[in-house]
Amino acid sequence: MTSLNIWWVSQYASTPDQQYTAQHDLAKRLVAKGHRVTIFATGFSHYKFKEVRLNPGEDWRTEECEGVRFVWVRTSPYNANNWKRIVNMISYGWSTYRLGRGFADPVDVIIGTTIQPLAALAGYALSIAKRCPFIFEVRDFWPLTLIQFGKLSPKNPAAFLLSSLERFLARKASRVLTTLPGASVYFKQYGIPAEKVVWIPNGLELSRYKDLKPYDGQWSGHFTLVYAGGHVQATALETVLKAARIDQDNGNKARFLFVGGGQAKAELMALAGKLGLRNVEFRDPVPKNELHRVMEKADAFIVSMQDLPDLYRYGISFNKLCDYVAAGRPVLFAGNPSNNVVEEFQCGIVAPPENPAAFADAIHKFENLTPGQRAEMGRNAIRCARERFDVVALADRLEKTLLSVVEESSNVRNG
Numbered sequence: 001m002t003s004l005n006i007w008w009v010s011q012y013a014s015t016p017d018q019q020y021t022a023q024h025d026l027a028k029r030l031v032a033k034g035h036r037v038t039i040f041a042t043g044f045s046h047y048k049f050k051e052v053r054l055n056p057g058e059d060w061r062t063e064e065c066e067g068v069r070f071v072w073v074r075t076s077p078y079n080a081n082n083w084k085r086i087v088n089m090i091s092y093g094w095s096t097y098r099l100g101r102g103f104a105d106p107v108d109v110i111i112g113t114t115i116q117p118l119a120a121l122a123g124y125a126l127s128i129a130k131r132c133p134f135i136f137e138v139r140d141f142w143p144l145t146l147i148q149f150g151k152l153s154p155k156n157p158a159a160f161l162l163s164s165l166e167r168f169l170a171r172k173a174s175r176v177l178t179t180l181p182g183a184s185v186y187f188k189q190y191g192i193p194a195e196k197v198v199w200i201p202n203g204l205e206l207s208r209y210k211d212l213k214p215y216d217g218q219w220s221g222h223f224t225l226v227y228a229g230g231h232v233q234a235t236a237l238e239t240v241l242k243a244a245r246i247d248q249d250n251g252n253k254a255r256f257l258f259v260g261g262g263q264a265k266a267e268l269m270a271l272a273g274k275l276g277l278r279n280v281e282f283r284d285p286v287p288k289n290e291l292h293r294v295m296e297k298a299d300a301f302i303v304s305m306q307d308l309p310d311l312y313r314y315g316i317s318f319n320k321l322c323d324y325v326a327a328g329r330p331v332l333f334a335g336n337p338s339n340n341v342v343e344e345f346q347c348g349i350v351a352p353p354e355n356p357a358a359f360a361d362a363i364h365k366f367e368n369l370t371p372g373q374r375a376e377m378g379r380n381a382i383r384c385a386r387e388r389f390d391v392v393a394l395a396d397r398l399e400k401t402l403l404s405v406v407e408e409s410s411n412v413r414n415g
Helices: 022-032 083-102 117-130 144-148 157-172 183-190 237-249 265-274 288-295 319-326 356-367 371-388 391-414
Strands: 005-009 036-042 060-065 068-073 109-114 134-138 175-178 197-199 223-228 254-259 280-283 300-304 331-334 348-351
Touching (some): 022 068, 036 083, 083 117, 109 391, 183 197, 223 288, 223 319, 237 300, 300 319, 319 371
16 A cells, blocks of 8 residues: 655644644544654644743754654744734744745645645645645635634625635645535535545544543532533633523522633633623633543533524534544534534534523423433434544545545656
8 A cells, every 4th residue: 555645734733732633633543554644733822822832942843743743833922813813824834834845755745724724825835845736624714714703804805815815725726625514515616526525524532532431311419511622702602601690590500611721711701700600610721631531520511603604504523522422421502503413413402502591491401301311312422423523434534535636646747
């Protein structure tokens, strides 16, 4: 079998001692299959707003984690979604391109990830420099996501530039790799054929959860709802806090635990104080390799979304949802995306988004289920994790895509 040298340009990728490990987990599986994988990522933590990888005076360095080579790149600091974060994105794109160009090893294929678009552009530029095929990995749509979140007017010239860049990268790529199941419909507007778009959802190492205490649907004392993830605008966690107030006023015993960081965390903590919540606790982010300790405390997990049908009609793929179902606990889901595994696998209760009263009703409904019914939801969650998010199967799918792209490129060169 062909052994590939794969470069992955993804600003926020990380190792299991941090939060975002989706790409590391896939890369580790590719390495186990005999491939080489290098991930270019920033040393600056988007969750802690500080440099966590590089020592003073270092512009970059390499680190190997479970066979995957990480190249940590220094980027400029920021602590909010303002012009400083834009400068951070630019510094990552330019530094990664300049650094990667200087590496002597031949490359077979480069993946450029658009959690922010300049990372994908850097990946494409490197593919030109290294004369290898480029794969455009789409995890967010630009500028649609910014427009839907109210961060950018569709009439703003920046929206036109971002749309042009997205269209350019999609057309230049050998494949469009995406975590969003409806992306082929989205890219149809750019004339991208559906067969060029490959859906591989976020996944995870199920082995991280094998030692979790089994869920039997019972609880003693407080009923604990856990949210573990980014505290950002998109998660609409104010809905959950307002539902917690309703639950508190009704004299119920639910307890809400929020674990993570993000730009909206201070605002959410202030709202909890304003609402006089005695049933809410906020904790700092937890590394992926320690997350199971928090998961075990949950009687159920929380997913909350904004009501953005024009965006979520293309689907979702939340890392936290993968963790939730792998932990074998039910999920209370406030949202209406086009794909919803909670509904599909019957592993929780679904409520409309941004509706505190409806979410409070969902909590009450869940509390009134029998332990057996809740335990069945937990078993369904594990089935969902195995059938939809197992990184072993997802890595097989990714490997087939990479081998196909490299073979096609070789055939074109050999004419």
